[in-house]
Structures are given as C-alpha cells and as structure tokens.
Amino acid sequence: MGKIISxxxxxxxxxxxxxxxxxxxxxAALEFKTLVVDADPQANSTSGLGINPKExxxxxxECMLDHVDAKDVIVPTEIDYLYVLPSHIDLVGxxxxxxxxxxxxxxxxxxxxxxxxxxxxxxIDCSPSLGLITINALTAANSVIIPVQCEYxxxxxxxxxxxxxxxxxxxxxxxxxxEGILLTMYDVRLNLSNQVVEEVTTHFKxxxxxxxxxxxxxxxxxxxxxxxxxxxxxxSKGAISYLNLGREIIGKNELA
Numbered sequence: 001m002g003k004i005i006s007x008x009x010x011x012x013x014x015x016x017x018x019x020x021x022x023x024x025x026x027x028a029a030l031e032f033k034t035l036v037v038d039a040d041p042q043a044n045s046t047s048g049l050g051i052n053p054k055e056x057x058x059x060x061x062e063c064m065l066d067h068v069d070a071k072d073v074i075v076p077t078e079i080d081y082l083y084v085l086p087s088h089i090d091l092v093g094x095x096x097x098x099x100x101x102x103x104x105x106x107x108x109x110x111x112x113x114x115x116x117x118x119x120x121x122x123x124i125d126c127s128p129s130l131g132l133i134t135i136n137a138l139t140a141a142n143s144v145i146i147p148v149q150c151e152y153x154x155x156x157x158x159x160x161x162x163x164x165x166x167x168x169x170x171x172x173x174x175x176x177x178x179e180g181i182l183l184t185m186y187d188v189r190l191n192l193s194n195q196v197v198e199e200v201t202t203h204f205k206x207x208x209x210x211x212x213x214x215x216x217x218x219x220x221x222x223x224x225x226x227x228x229x230x231x232x233x234x235x236s237k238g239a240i241s242y243l244n245l246g247r248e249i250i251g252k253n254e255l256a
Contacts (some may be wrong), residue, residue, distance in 0.1 A: 002035075004112065005179055005254065006141040015147040015184035017044045018219055022126035022238070023145075024232040025228030026246030030080035032120035032255075035074065037112070038087035038125040041093050049077045050226030059088035061113040064136070065097055070115050083119075084225060095132040095168065102193050105172050108136035111177040113193035120255075130164050138165065139172045143179035150186045150193040150212075155200070177247065184213040211245040214220060 007016045007023075020036055027034040038045040042054035051059050053059070056075065062068040063085070075084050091225040112122060124137045138144060144165060159177060169176050181204055187193045201208050213219075216238030222229045229239040 002116045002122050003143070003242055004122040004124065004141045006037060006124040006126055006134075006137040006144045007146070008126040008138060008144050009128065009145065009146055009157075010052075010128055010130045010134070010161055011153075012101065013150075015049065015213065016040075016128070017125050018214070018223075019145065019147050019184070019213070019242070020045045020123050021048045021223065022084060022219065022228045022230065022242035023228045023246055023249075024121070024123045025079060025119050026243045027123075027250075028079050028231055029161075030246060030250065031081055031240060031241065032250070033081045033083075033118070034121045034123065035083045035115070035119045036125040037085045037108075038090070039108070039133055040087055040123050041089055041091040042110045043087040043089070044223065045125040046090060047083055047226065048223035049082070049084050049228070051075055051086055053088055054085045055087060055224070056088065057084045059090065060108070060111070061088055061090045061094055064107040065094060070111050071118075073160065074115070079228070091133065098132055101139075105135050105139045106134060107138035108133075112140050120242065130161065135164075135172070136166065138168045139196065139245075141173070141176060143177045145179045147213075148183045148196075149184050150190075150196040152230055154196045155203075179252075180205055180206050180209040180229055182209050182245070186212045186214045188214070201248060205213045209245060209248060211241060211248050213241050213245070216241075 024034045024036045041224045046053045058073045074101035218233045218236035219238035
C-alpha cells in the first residue's frame with residue numbers, strides 16, 4: 001500500500017512546490033511509482049512537471065466535488081514512474097463550495113483511497129494556507145513534510161501549523177505523523193542560514209531531516225522547462241540534495 005505524504009506550511013515561498021516536484025522525481029528515478037497530487041489552485045506542480053493546467057479536462061477539484069474517479073484524471077509525465085493528479089484555478093472556489101457538505105474534511109481522502117494501492121508514494125503539494133483544502137490534504141495523508149526556509153522568519157507560524165497538525169491527529173486522522181522538518185534555501189555563506197539550522201535542530205532534534213536543501217539556481221530554472229532539477233541538470237546541488245532526501249525517506253520507512 002502506498003504512503004501518502006503531504007507537504008505543508010502556511011507560509012508562502014518556503015519550497016513546498018519545489019519539494020513536491022523534486023522529491024517525487026527522486027522517488028521516480030529510484031523506480032518507486034509516484035503520484036503528485038497538486039492541491040494548490042496555482043497549479044505550479046502541474047506545470048512544473050510539464051503539464052499545461054489549461055489543457056487538462058479534469059482536476060483534483062472534480063474528484064473532490066463531483067466524485068470523478070481519480071484514475072480517470074491522473075496524467076502521466078514524461079518521466080517513467082511519475083504521474084500527476086493536476087490542479088486547476090477552479091480549486092479556488094472549492095473551500096466555499098465544501099463548507100456546508102457533510103464530512104467536508106474527508107473529500108480528498110475519499111478521492112485518493114481507491115488509488116492508494118496503485119502507487120508507492122503519493123505526494124500532496126498543499127497551498128500556502130491552513131484552509132479546508134490543506135486540512136483535507138492532512139486528513140488524507142499518512143505523514144507530513146514541513147519545509148522551513150533558512151531565513152530570518154523561519155519559525156514564524158510553525159507553532160500554529162504544528163498545533164493544526166495536533167488537532168487533525170486528535171480529531172480527523174489519528175495515523176498522521178510528521179515525516180520531518182525540511183530545511184530549505186540554505187546558503188552556506190550566510191551566518192543567518194547557519195543560525196537557523198542550529199536553532200531549528202536544537203528545538204526539533206530528530207524531527208529535522210539530515211538532508212538540507214541549498215539555494216540553487218537550477219531548482220529555480222527547471223520549472224520553466226517543465227522538468228524537475230534531476231532531469232534538467234542531474235549534477236546540480238539541488239538535484240543531488242533532493243535525491244539524497246528521497247533516499248533518506250526511503251531508508252526511514254525501511255523500503256527496499
């Protein structure tokens with residue numbers, strides 16, 4: 001049975017989509033069948049994997065609101081073992097439409113449950129909010145990765161996110177675990193980056209991944225070509241770091 005991992009942080013610009021694209025590509029490169037669920041109306045994971053959101057017939061929106069079968073919505077990428085359940089701008093209105101629905105927090109879990117066994121990993125790219133779509137993603141997930149950028153306001157809002165996770169663990173998804181806190185945008189030349197690494201690891205200890213994602217131009221460039229960094233420049237520091245992260249998670253989960 002596949003493992004569902006949400007990538008969440010209500011702060012924008014911390015590397016959620018970059019992580020979703022590049023971690024999933026790393027799993028695929030290691031021959032683990034992987035699905036990216038784009039749960040952000042901006043659809044950046046969709047376009048970053050070479051799929052035009054304007055050209056898809058259905059998206060995660062129709063799966064959650066109209067009960068469209070996810071198997072009919074999944075799109076293969078140009079990369080072996082890697083697939084996308086795309087997003088669309090329509091997802092913006094989903095939270096309003098779901099407010100009065102029964103079991104509204106379970107809509108994504110209900111959509112993904114029939115396909116969970118078809119994949120080794122399902123990665124959910126969450127929007128930068130703690131709204132109903134993100135709550136759906138955390139309710140559907142087995143674990144959550146929390147990207148934290150190595151910058152001044154790194155810990156801002158992290159307590160609120162962890163509190164939200166605790167509430168979901170107690171009320172909606174008792175199996176939800178924290179896969180790890182991922183330090184991103186690390187610049188070895190800056191004292192501030194090193195201070196943030198020290199502060200986060202001191203506070204959260206074993207919760208922090210050993211792998212740290214550096215600032216890397218290839219990570220920034222590759223989405224404009226519709227490719228993960230690993231398939232844009234496999235020797236770049238960013239690509240190698242996400243490959244190491246993939247291996248760390250595989251080892252942590254004791255997968256062959």
